[in-house]
Amino acid sequence: MAPAVLIEGLQKRYGEVQAVKDVSLEIKPGEIFGLLGPNGAGKTTTIRCLCTLTLPDAGRLEVNGLSVIDYPRQVRQRLGYIAQDVALDKVLTGRELLELQAAIYHLPGAIARDRIAQMLRLLELEDWADKKTGIYSGGLKKRLDLAAGLLHQPDVLVLDEPTVGLDIESRTAVWQFLRQLHAAGTTILITSHYLEEVDALADRVAIIDRGEVISSGSPAELKDQVGGERITLRIREFTDADEAESARALLQDLPMVQDAIVNSDQGNSINLVVEPNADALMTVQQQLKDADMPIFGISQSRPSLDDVYLAATGRTLMDAELAAVGQRDMKKEAKQQNMRR
Numbered sequence: 001m002a003p004a005v006l007i008e009g010l011q012k013r014y015g016e017v018q019a020v021k022d023v024s025l026e027i028k029p030g031e032i033f034g035l036l037g038p039n040g041a042g043k044t045t046t047i048r049c050l051c052t053l054t055l056p057d058a059g060r061l062e063v064n065g066l067s068v069i070d071y072p073r074q075v076r077q078r079l080g081y082i083a084q085d086v087a088l089d090k091v092l093t094g095r096e097l098l099e100l101q102a103a104i105y106h107l108p109g110a111i112a113r114d115r116i117a118q119m120l121r122l123l124e125l126e127d128w129a130d131k132k133t134g135i136y137s138g139g140l141k142k143r144l145d146l147a148a149g150l151l152h153q154p155d156v157l158v159l160d161e162p163t164v165g166l167d168i169e170s171r172t173a174v175w176q177f178l179r180q181l182h183a184a185g186t187t188i189l190i191t192s193h194y195l196e197e198v199d200a201l202a203d204r205v206a207i208i209d210r211g212e213v214i215s216s217g218s219p220a221e222l223k224d225q226v227g228g229e230r231i232t233l234r235i236r237e238f239t240d241a242d243e244a245e246s247a248r249a250l251l252q253d254l255p256m257v258q259d260a261i262v263n264s265d266q267g268n269s270i271n272l273v274v275e276p277n278a279d280a281l282m283t284v285q286q287q288l289k290d291a292d293m294p295i296f297g298i299s300q301s302r303p304s305l306d307d308v309y310l311a312a313t314g315r316t317l318m319d320a321e322l323a324a325v326g327q328r329d330m331k332k333e334a335k336q337q338n339m340r341r
């Protein structure tokens with residue numbers, strides 16, 4: 001059986017910017033696949049190439065075995081694309097917008113009416129269907145956008161940052177809906193820079209950084225590869241740097257401690273990487289007690305996807321996001337230039 005999505009050696013440049021350097025991934029039918037990376041990593045460019053909205057410079061792109069470059073029309077029939085920015089026509093009602101979408105996909109009248117009714121029900125939009133979208137909240141807009149993207153019953157649904165800017169309630173509603181679609185067999189490709197989103201939803205994930213896939217696998221596999229467990233502790237509510245450093249040095253000497261750092265951004269807390277299965281928590285507590293050091297708080301956790309990112313790139317996703325904020329937004333500038341034309 002052909003993969004639902006195949007991307008091999010994708011490259012795309014915008015002028016000086018190499019937006020996608022080398023992206024390859026394969027998504028099995030029925031999978032939820034997460035593309036995780038900081039702003040500017042190349043996620044949107046990758047999926048715009050896949051969804052026939054941008055021509056790649058190089059690479060092979062297929063949906064259900066069909067070449068995206070050679071058969072763009074057929075591919076569009078099989079894909080549903082939910083873009084990052086929801087741009088709805090404010091004067092139309094939700095139902096009118098869905099009717100417009102149905103016409104774009106040439107759905108016959110009776111089928112269109114049935115599907116629209118079904119989508120409005122599924123996404124709990126019935127009470128809003130005949131109101132102008134100008135008054136919709138962000139969560140409602142996103143739900144309407146999902147309905148529009150699903151109207152032609154695509155095999156593969158592609159979502160770019162589906163919950164960015166949504167409140168927790170709307171985010172949970174979107175997640176629940178995606179899980180229902182997954183259970184019904186739809187293949188889903190989702191981009192996100194929210195670690196917890198990808199962790200909660202995706203069967204498999206590719207982490208993308210500066211236009212390249214740097215790691216891929218199931219969230220559990222990726223975390224296992226990084227290895228170790230994490231212990232985070234604080235000596236006091238407000239620990240000074242010297243005291244934190246002496247505690248760190250003391251703990252670093254324990255045989256099961258693989259790494260120990262003082263995190264000055266987090267109130268001089270101490271972060272340890274310890275061997276899994278070791279009785280680390282007890283040993284750490286005992287070591288500090290023997291040295292007459294107090295413990296304000298201590299917790300143990302498995303590695304997160306952020307640890308995977310950190311191990312692969314040497315920086316956390318949060319740091320990468322902050323670095324991206326400081327850079328010029330070429331995409332926005334290009335959009336603004338196009339609008340002026």
Ligand SMILES: Nc1ncnc2c1ncn2[C@@H]1O[C@H](COP(=O)(O)OP(=O)(O)OP(=O)(O)O)[C@@H](O)[C@H]1O
Nearest residue numbers: 014017019039040041042043044045329330331334
């Ligand atoms: N149309 C464009 N013109 C110029 N540069 C662009 C264009 N689109 C994207 N870029 C640049 O390509 C790089 C990758 O952008 P892309 O949008 O693919 O990243 P992303 O991971 O999706 O980030 P975001 O979450 O911010 O959308 C960025 O440096 C971006 O500024």
